[in-house]
Amino acid sequence: MEEARRVDANQIDLISRTVPELSKYPCSPDDKYFGILRAIATKLSSNPLYVYKKVADKLRWKL
Numbered sequence: 929m930e931e932a933r934r935v936d937a938n939q940i941d942l943i944s945r946t947v948p949e950l951s952k953y954p955c956s957p958d959d960k961y962f963g964i965l966r967a968i969a970t971k972l973s974s975n976p977l978y979v980y981k982k983v984a985d986k987l988r989w990k991l
Contacts, residue, residue, distance in 0.1 A: 936956070939955075
């Protein structure tokens with residue numbers, strides 16, 4: 929039961945039962961599914977500093 933909650937199996941099952949057409953789309957796909965630029969644009973719309981924070985995190989990690 930706990931494992932099902934961790935992988936969102938309950939929500940996926942509920943969506944599949946109520947709207948089966950949505951089952952053909954992946955749940956929580958990685959950025960490459962929609963294209964990197966579209967994913968970045970979407971994230972920028974809710975967080976204008978997204979790119980800068982990502983770059984800063986990468987630089988701190990490598991130093």
